Amino acid sequence: MTIAENMMSRSRPFTGRGKGLCRALAVALLVSTPLGLQAKPDDSKVYEPVAPTIDQARANILIARQLQFTHFRDLGISDELSGDVFSAYLEYLDGQRIYLTQQDIQRFDRVKSQLGSALKTGQLQPGFDIYNLVQQRIIERLQFALKTLDQGLENLDFSANETILLDRSEADWEPDQAALDNLWIRRIKNAVLAQRLNGTEDDQIEESLRQRYEGQLKRAYQARSEDAFQAYMNAFTGMWDPHTSYFSPRTSENFNINMSLSLEGIGAVLQSDNEFTKVVRLVPGGPASKQGQLQPADRIVGVGQEGKKPVNVIGWRLDEVVDLIRGPRDSTVTLEVIPANASDETVTKTIAIKRDEVKLEEQSASKDVIELERGGEDYKVGVITIPTFYADFQAMQAGDPNYKSTTRDVRKLIGELQEDGVDGLVVDLRNNGGGALHEANDLVGLFIDKGPTVQIRNANNDVQVLNDEDPSVAYDGPLVVLVNRMSASASEIFAGAIQDYGRGLVVGSQTFGKGTVQAVRPLNHGQLKITQSKFYRVSGGSTQHKGVIPDIEIPSRVDKTRIGEDALDHALPWDQIEAVPHTRYFDFSGIIGELRKRHESRFDTNPEFKLLQREIEFLEKQRQLETVSLNFDERKAQHEQIERTRLTIANARRELRGEEPFDSLEALEDWQDAQAADLDTTDEELDFVIREGGHIMADMLELDQQMASILQRRHFAVQAPAQ
Structure with a gap:
């Protein structure tokens, strides 16, 4: 880090071709308008505009070339792209539209359509001038906030019928400084009101807010050239897809540490x-x-x-x-x-x-057993939980025959469960964000004779097919795979293959939809993580954007509008290519309707599922709130209603477990803190989603004797369409 920063400090500002455009923009943007309550920065502190360096300009040119010629998405740098980069850059710098006014935005009109051509040739000054103006506006706003605190919290009126918009990302820019002043007074009132409702005294509230604004102000004055460059480059690279990004030398260091775990x-x-x-x-x-x-x-x-x-x-x-x-x-x-x-x-x-x-062994697969009694019949269902797709690469490369990996561990667990005499197997991939691709490939191989597992298409439309070449099968019995919105990448490859092969049922909620592959490429200054290929199922459909759609759906608390590939800007779309020949072990179409009917009937009377639905409805109601009141009495009533609902739901769950209810929200929060502090505390009872997976397994065994075809290894081939 120190070496990189020293190198940056020695680099000279870039002032190459296009200086006329850059100077024009500098003049247009750096003329500040007096601000209502606080017109100018302290005399002792002056914002020093940041400027691009030669190293950054060279890196910009390299990034532009890589994006145009090696990215999976074929996207040229055009005038239309200029406008999109401009919007994305402003979203990064002022996403809630609380610093800039419409007057500021109008000053950008002459240059926003020219950013693309400037980025092609390393002309960074336009982006830096936008950054510098935003930093100036941030400083002015924070000084305004501190001046408001100086006048005393007692001068803020909480009796008026005022509201504030919670999410301003789609709001209009405020027309001028006076309107922005009014917005900031409401923001401060909102912050004060929330803390008052939590029982905080005004002197503590003022101290807390003052520390917040002074800390932000300090950092605004300390803006670095690298901050502007990274923000600008990521607005640029994000036009291709959300997983393509620029890492500054310092961010590269953090990324490499993270990847090594x-x-x-x-x-x-x-x-x-x-x-x-x-x-x-x-x-x-x-x-x-x-x-x-x-x-x-x-x-x-x-x-x-x-x-x-x-x-x-x-x-x-x-x-x-x-x-x-x-x-x-x-x-x-x-x-x-x-x-x-x-x-x-x-x-x-x-x-x-x-x-x-973070230790590899703590990410290891684990097993459990569910015992079910259904109409006088007993079922024993094995459960294997896989938190991630892992492999000890160092031990593998060193030739250690006993190196740890997902597939090796799962094979062993399957053997132990078979010795226990399980009737079926549930593989839990919920919250599994992926990991080693070859492990997903090998894991599919534990459940099929042999055959393709996933297709990978690059930017040149060349398709590579990964195959399981091992004809041995670790488990050939009935199978259920549990997924949720946080199941991504390698998890989706495994779940999609099991679904395409008719090897088992996928149960849960729609997965994340991360179906792209990135490579990290070094630059002269930092690194570029770039999307270079895309995953496709053996049936031809991509896992990108759409993810894997479960055969039987179980609702989730996760907000799909905020989490998932389809919630990200400029995500690559879903598409499909030709299927590859693969085996189809079982056709669930004859029983899936009855399986869903039985599942829904159970959940209609399942108190835990009813509680989950209540939580989801409560959370959805909270998410739909667009504004909150700044009137103390109205806000207090709303706050108390939310607290009552949280406590009611928590006590309903305790009642299901035969535990004493909490008499207050404070008691609930104290209990949660105590539980969280004790890392050895575990819930011995398997959650109801896993148990439902076991019931679906029992349904499969009861419903159709064709399931025996899995056990007897009878299957039929699914051929790819004729070319």
Whole structure:
């Protein structure tokens, strides 16, 4: 990091061809307008505009070439693309439209259609000038907020019938500074109101908000050339697809550490989300995953070290937040987060996580057994849970015959379950975000004689087919595969193959839809992660965008509008290619209708499923809220209603388990904190979705004696269409 930063500091600003355009934009953008309550920065602090370097300009040219000639998507750099880059860049810099006005946006009209041609040739100054203006506006807004706090919280009126829009990403830009002033006063009132409703005293509220705004202001003054370059390049690369991105030298270092899984931390993959740091996914077996409270799409707003209050990190650079979260093994980090299902951005919770190293063995597959009694008949169903597709590459390369891998571990577990005399097998891939591709290929091979498992098409339309060449089968009995929205990539390859082969039923919710393959390519300055190929099922359909659609669906708490490939901008579309010849072991079409009918009948009377539906309806109602009231009495009533509902749902779940109800939300939260702090606490009872997988298995065995054809290895061939 230090070497890279030293190199950047020695690099000279780029002032190559196109200086006329750059100067014109600089003049147009850097003329600031006086602001109502706070007109100018402190005399002691002056924002120093950042400028591009020669190294960055060269990297930009290399990136443009790679995108045009090696990316899977055939997309040229055009005037239309210029406008899209401009919009994406503004979304990154001011996604909630709280810093810039319509007057500022109009100043960009003359250059926004020319960004593409400038990016082709390494002319970075237009993007840097936009960045510098936004930084100036951020400084002005934060100074306005601090000036408002100086006037005292008692001067804020909470009796008026005012509201504030929760998500401004699609809102109109405020017309001028006066309108923006009004918006910021409402934002401050919203923040104050939320803390008052949580019982915080005004002096503590003022201190908290002042620390937040002063911290953001400090970072705005400390803007670096690399911040502008990375933001601009990612707005550019994101036009091709959301998984293509530029890594600065510092971000490259963090990426490489993350991929090695050797870092002592909390085991969470993070990304920037406007001024917030968002949780993308949790590493299976990592401290955050085991602790259980942090969830994908949560946004981190504060980070505290052991025994200290969290530091507000809104507006911080991602690498700075990552550094703050990292720390020595067995130490505790406290995260203040906005939950993914929060009613608004002022609702937060605090999570304490003990740092540790993510170990391969803690991501290993595990087994369990469900015993069911149905109409006098007993069934024993094996369950294998696979958190990720892993392999100990170092041991493999060293020639260790006993190296660990998903396929090896699952084969062993299957043998143990068969010795127990199980009647069927449930493979649980929920929350499995993928991993080693060859492990997905090999795992399919445990359940089929031999044949293709997945197709991979590159940008030249060349198709590679991965095959299971091993005719041996570890398990040939009835099979159910559980998936959910967080099942991605290699999980989708396995589930899709099992479905295409008619080898088993897929149960759960629509998977993530991550059907692309990326490669990381070095640049003269940083790295480019670029999408180079796409996955297709043996039946020809892509797993991209659509994912795998379950044969039997179980609703999920996850908000599909926020999590999943189809929720990402510029995601590559679903399409299909020719199928490849493959075996079809069983045709479920004759019994799937009755299987669904039985499943729905069970769930209609299942108290746990009814509770899940109630939770989903509650969360959906919260998500549909577009505004919140700034009137204290109205907001208090809404807050109390939400708390009552949360407590009612939690107590209903405790009642199902024969446990004493909580008498208050505070008691519930204290219990959750105590449970999360004890990493050895586990729920011995398998969750009801796994049990339902077992019931579906029993249905399959009861319904149709054709299932015996699986056990007897009878199958028929499915040929690819004639060419």
